[in-house]
């Protein structure tokens with residue numbers, strides 16, 4: 039193929055410049071275009087074969103003249119494409135200058151140029167296009183002629199080659215057949231009509247070759263009507279390379295933009311240079327490290343490490359790079375401002391064709407926050423968030439290790455479970471915030487006594503644990519004592535001073551268990567024993583304790599079965615109003631009808647049920663049953679039913695909902711239900727208790743405080759809670775007539791309850807004397823065997839039907855006569871005295887024992903008492919002391935042969951003895967003394983009554 043001539047096409051008219059350049063292109067010339075003089079001069083350094091100057095204006099120096107020197111010196115031909123005006127005569131004079139009027143067709147332009155360049159004519163004849171074929175065949179571009187409908191006629195050699203056609207295969211084919219389907223319609227409907235209309239049309243398009251390869255092309259179509267029917271000349275230049283370059287460029291831009299947009303830092307360093315200088319960093323690099331491109335480019339990447347060059351990961355990094363491998367590390371790095379951060383780096387080498395690393399690419403990001411979170415998570419998984427001590431999981435792990443160690447080295451591992459006594463009270467009374475501070479202070483005191491190798495953990499709540507490897511078991515006692523001592527100093531929180539004591543249960547490996555679980559359970563059993571026995575102690579686990587623990591487990595499962603097999607039954611014990619004799623309520627008391635063991639009393643299983651937690655479902659069953667029974671009695675008897683609530687039950691957050699549900703199930707109004715709670719149940723959960731009790735009260739439910747007198751017996755608590763009734767514990771009633779202390783407590787409770795406008799129920803009333811006593815103390819309500827034992831519901835109905843309602847008549851005969859009680863264990867003396875006083879007209883009571891005498895005192899209004907001192911059961915002085923406490927108005931005379939001065943003095947002082955008469959007595963003297971005693975009694979009573 040011939041060399042392509044280069045034409046400098048200069049024209050100030052852009053339309054002419056474009057059209058003439060396209061014709062020149064079509065004619066196979068390489069065209070340099072210049073729209074201005076200056077541009078043209080700039081292009082003059084190219085090797086130019088001819089200059090075309092068009093669109094000439096009437097400037098002083100014609101454009102063509104400007105180039106004369108170049109034209110002359112280099113002998114470059116010049117073609118003047120003049121429009122309306124005449125070409126420059128000066129230039130025309132030049133030998134290698136020609137003129138042509140514009141517009142002209144391709145053939146004329148080719149002719150004129152051909153003659154000027156080497157006097158040759160590429161298109162010698164311009165009458166027929168095919169005659170120019172030889173010229174077109176020299177072109178690298180596809181050139182073809184088409185009909186107005188796009189049918190191919192002539193195709194040059196470059197075209198045949200591009201389309202992969204055999205010679206003459208093109209003629210008659212439609213050009214659109216070589217186009218992609220979506221371009222075909224556009225070619226027929228837009229490209230061809232536009233070309234015919236405007237004479238020339240250019241566009242980017244593509245053609246498929248015979249092998250299916252698509253070639254991107256820049257097409258110029260020129261309409262040459264004189265060559266009809268194949269009047270359209272198409273010149274198409276393969277722009278694959280240009281496209282490829284453009285694509286490459288775009289890709290590069292995209293990659294660069296992507297790198298810059300990346301949130302990961304990218305650093306590229308030159309590995310050929312021995313200092314490995316950084317040659318590229320992206321924006322994220324600067325954002326993460328604070329270093330700008332100016333700071334880093336040309337420097338070694340270790341700028342990020344400062345002087346932290348002893349990191350083990352660095353050695354691995356160097357090795358990785360030496361091996362031209364990829365690596366991933368977390369390095370400790372430093373920002374420009376010196377702040378440390380954890381840098382997760384991915385490094386890979388960029389290899390050349392020889393496999394040599396030309397660059398190292400490091401991609402990294404700051405993982406400080408992630409590392410912090412990971413650490414925090416790890417800490418949380420193994421540590422208690424409040425105190426920072428090990429948690430249960432970590433303790434289990436350490437305990438397991440200690441056990442293994444003890445087995446391997448014949449040593450001892452101890453686990454000490456520490457429970458803070460009455461911590462709950464601190465929490466309830468001072469609030470959880472103070473409770474938390476206290477726990478933290480306890481933790482830090484425990485930590486301060488820790489030896490290397492010990493583990494201190496918080497197991498939850500107020501329970502701590504220490505795992506320690508010891509030489510012998512005594513060492514554990516030393517540790518326990520140290521814990522007690524550490525916690526014995528009061529804690530100061532703000533202005534509050536708190537005292538805490540620990541209960542500690544201890545078990546040992548390998549003696550008490552071969553795994554962490556069993557050791558913990560056994561330490562817990564020992565701890566339980568400490569708590570049961572008054573707290574603030576430590577105990578080692580013993581196998582006997584374990585028996586109890588396994589008994590609890592057995593009981594729990596038996597109770598669960600009992601519940602399932604419906605072995606529980608409710609008994610009901612009547613509560614009576616002493617004054618009206620009316621039935622005022624019934625207390626529901628559970629019984630266990632064991633299929634083999636018969637009836638089991640609640641005292642034998644309720645404690646286990648509470649310990650194991652099974653009291654919760656049992657309690658729910660009791661509530662439901664009692665409500666159903668109360669509903670029945672509501673209609674027949676109009677009495678409420680009392681149900682006992684255990685501590686565990688009351689601690690349930692949804693206790694009010696459970697009770698409401700039981701009421702709803704039975705369709706029972708709240709006023710027919712009374713709940714009995716012990717003082718400790720309420721005090722254990724003070725804040726919640728107030729809320730729950732008020733809510734229960736709003737449901738119309740009555741509240742009774744059970745076992746009053748056995749616990750805190752605090753008037754302060756009582757005032758806070760909306761109780762209706764106080765129950766005096768059975769233990770006080772039992773000896774109320776014989777034990778002044780019990781009597782005094784009963785009396786105090788009755789008076790306290792009345793002052794708070796509460797009802798008082800005395801429970802466990804078994805005897806008439808107890809009843810009399812309580813009646814005299816104005817106790818209104820009675821429950822006990824005296825009236826009835828607890829009965830099944832049907833028997834309760836029968837009992838109620840048969841017992842006539844009658845007000846209690848105080849059996850104390852309101853004696854009009856003077857009453858004298860004589861107490862002596864010798865019947866002969868008793869008879870002698872009886873005979874002596876018979877004539878005096880006194881009503882005489884006699885008793886051979888002090889206890890019987892106390893019973894008589896409870897049942898009768900006694901004025902004067904004569905008691906012997908030496909009695910087997912109880913001495914006269916003790917008897918009379920009690921009488922003084924219980925019945926202070928009585929006048930007490932001691933009759934004895936015992937003359938020891940000290941005993942007499944004590945007796946007189948403690949028993950408030952009126953007269954001391956020695957045996958054997960003088961009848962007259964004794965009669966006289968007793969007469970005086972009655973007078974004294976009557977005077978005292980009169981005085982008392984008068985003072986009211």
Ligand SMILES: Nc1nc2c(ncn2[C@@H]2O[C@H](COP(=O)(O)O[C@H]3[C@@H](O)[C@H](n4cnc5c(=O)[nH]c(N)nc54)O[C@@H]3COP(=O)(O)O)[C@@H](O)[C@H]2O)c(=O)[nH]1
Pocket residue numbers: 611625626627628639640641644657660682683684714744745768801802803804821822823824828
């Ligand atoms: N949480 C629950 N506790 C319950 C339930 N049912 C019973 N209990 C508690 O068990 C303890 C023992 O009860 P129990 O053996 O039924 O004894 C009660 C009465 O039978 C007994 N009592 C009554 N009068 C007399 C008497 O004159 N003499 C005498 N020796 N005993 C008598 O007293 C117990 C009444 O107890 P309380 O009024 O509740 O204090 C006991 O603590 C029950 O509370 C249950 O369903 N849930």
